[in-house]
Amino acid sequence: MSRWAPDARERLEVAALELFVENGYAETTVAHIAERAGVNRATYFRHFADKREVLFGGEDILAERFGAGIRSAAPGATPIECLRTAFAAADAVMTEQQRAKVAQRVLVVAANTEVQERGLLKHARIAGTINAALRERGADELTARLAAEVGVLAFRVAVERWMKSTGGESFSHHAASALTDLQARATTFDSNPAP
Amino acid sequence: MSRWAPDARERLEVAALELFVENGYAETTVAHIAERAGVNRATYFRHFADKREVLFGGEDILAERFGAGIRSAAPGATPIECLRTAFAAADAVMTEQQRAKVAQRVLVVAANTEVQERGLLKHARIAGTINAALRERGADELTARLAAEVGVLAFRVAVERWMKSTGGESFSHHAASALTDLQARATTFDSNPAP
Numbered sequence: 001m002s003r004w005a006p007d008a009r010e011r012l013e014v015a016a017l018e019l020f021v022e023n024g025y026a027e028t029t030v031a032h033i034a035e036r037a038g039v040n041r042a043t044y045f046r047h048f049a050d051k052r053e054v055l056f057g058g059e060d061i062l063a064e065r066f067g068a069g070i071r072s073a074a075p076g077a078t079p080i081e082c083l084r085t086a087f088a089a090a091d092a093v094m095t096e097q098q099r100a101k102v103a104q105r106v107l108v109v110a111a112n113t114e115v116q117e118r119g120l121l122k123h124a125r126i127a128g129t130i131n132a133a134l135r136e137r138g139a140d141e142l143t144a145r146l147a148a149e150v151g152v153l154a155f156r157v158a159v160e161r162w163m164k165s166t167g168g169e170s171f172s173h174h175a176a177s178a179l180t181d182l183q184a185r186a187t188t189f190d191s192n193p194a195p
Numbered sequence: 196m197s198r199w200a201p202d203a204r205e206r207l208e209v210a211a212l213e214l215f216v217e218n219g220y221a222e223t224t225v226a227h228i229a230e231r232a233g234v235n236r237a238t239y240f241r242h243f244a245d246k247r248e249v250l251f252g253g254e255d256i257l258a259e260r261f262g263a264g265i266r267s268a269a270p271g272a273t274p275i276e277c278l279r280t281a282f283a284a285a286d287a288v289m290t291e292q293q294r295a296k297v298a299q300r301v302l303v304v305a306a307n308t309e310v311q312e313r314g315l316l317k318h319a320r321i322a323g324t325i326n327a328a329l330r331e332r333g334a335d336e337l338t339a340r341l342a343a344e345v346g347v348l349a350f351r352v353a354v355e356r357w358m359k360s361t362g363g364e365s366f367s368h369h370a371a372s373a374l375t376d377l378q379a380r381a382t383t384f385d386s387n388p389a390p
Contacts, residue, residue: 080385113316120315121308142352143380149344150384157337185338186381189345190275 009047009057011037016054017101020108025115052118055105058093059122063129065089066151070133079147080183082134083154087175094162094171103163127152150186154178204242204252206232211249212296215303220310247313250300253288254317258324260284261346265328274342275378277329278349282370289357289366298358322347345381349373 015036019028030051034044048054069089073082094102109119127148134144158175165174210231214223225246229239243249264284268277289297304314326343334342353370360369 078385117312117316120319121312124315142376143384145348145352146345146377146380147384149348150341150381153340153344157340181337182341183385185341186345186384189338189342189381190273190378 008037008039008043012039012044012047013054013057014101017104017108020055021104025108025112052115055108055115056118056122058098058102058105059119059126061093062090062155063122063126065093066126067129067133070130071136073137077137079134079139079143080179082137083130083147083151083179084172084176086130086133086151087155087158087179088172090175091170091172096168099163102159106159106163123152123156126155150179150182154182157182203232203234203238207234207239207242208249208252209296212299212303215250216299220303220307247310250303250310251313251317253293253297254314254321256288257285257350258317258321260288261321262324262328265325266331268332274329274334274338275374277332278325278342278346278374279367279371281325281328281346282350282353282374283367285370286365286367291363294358297354301354301358318347318351321350345374345377349377352377 012033016028016033019032019036023032028051030044031041033051033054034041037044044054048057066086066089069086070082072089073085077085109115130151131144131148134147135141139147154175155178157178158171161174161178162169162171207228211223211228214227214231218227223246225239226236228246228249229236232239239249243252261281261284264281265277267284268280272280304310322343325346326339329339329342330336349370350373352373353366356369356373357364357366
């Protein structure tokens with residue numbers, strides 16, 4: 001296989017996840033990943049800045065899609081409607097084949113603080129993208145920041161539900177219901193006691 | 196000064212911030228920080244796990260205070276009231292002398308991705324502490340998670356306002372008004388269009 005094969009990036013992602021699950025994250029080197037993917041180390045570093053980054057290529061793609069989704073929402077859409085449009089734009093990448101990979105990835109990330117930190121950075125970037133797209137639509141600063149944080153939380157809750165679900169519902173179905181559930185909580189934050 | 200001096204931790208924090216501002220984060224080593232603080236490297240590592248950690252001791256203390264504040268809130272307090280109580284418990288550490296240090300620290304953190312990642316981890320831990328304290332009070336899972344994210348956002352907004360303010364208001368004053376502002380946005384999330 002040529003090291004210039006157009007799918008080198010995806011082969012590296014698959015190889016990395018396999019090796020992290022088989023041998024552990026700390027025990028796996030970039031050289032191991034490159035070898036398993038049939039490319040050399042230089043090719044690895046052409047696609048990913050470091051060992052952690054290979055786990056988060058999907059997040060960068062999602063951030064772009066969320067931003068584009070919000071920009072494409074109907075004029076006059078509310079922040080919640082913008083978020084729903086953003087999540088609908090994710091279905092094309094959150095496919096049924098992706099589900100098993102996502103579940104493995106979540107385990108690898110949770111087991112390692114260093115990787116977890118990179119995951120938080122990616123979530124912060126998703127929040128930044130949502131924030132910027134809402135600001136472009138004219139949302140005020142605090143509305144955009146709050147919607148971005150609620151959006152990332154809805155995304156995380158939706159990923160959890162999507163991974164556990166057996167009904168074959170789309171990712172955006174889970175995201176929309178997570179948003180509805182969070183919205184219901186937010187409106188009663190200063191009236192429902194805890195407990 | 197003895198390396199066992201009880202204030203070694205604080206001297207290390209002050210020395211690190213000075214050196215990061217003077218020479219840059221990347222150019223400063225743990226050995227430099229220890230030397231400036233008048234202790235040895237072993238003492239540094241007794242207090243902080245790595246170079247980044249010296250910037251975030253305050254966050255760990257705040258997380259503890261927020262948790263204790265929520266646990267001490269009146270029975271039947273709403274999630275927002277619990278967050279207000281949490282922020283009030285922070286005033287004892289968010290003193291006027293701390294303000295200048297916080298402003299310097301924010302600049303150091305923003306300038307370096309690696310440090311930024313650690314900052315996000317600390318924010319995630321603050322969210323985890325708020326979440327756990329609200330769950331102990333009987334809040335349902337999503338309410339606690341949402342309140343934790345809103346709480347961290349209110350904390351960040353409050354720190355920004357507190358740093359810029361010249362009126363001498365307490366940190367908790369800014370935190371309470373940030374919460375009120377965010378709460379107002381949340382209740383109109385699905386009715387006010389953006390724009």
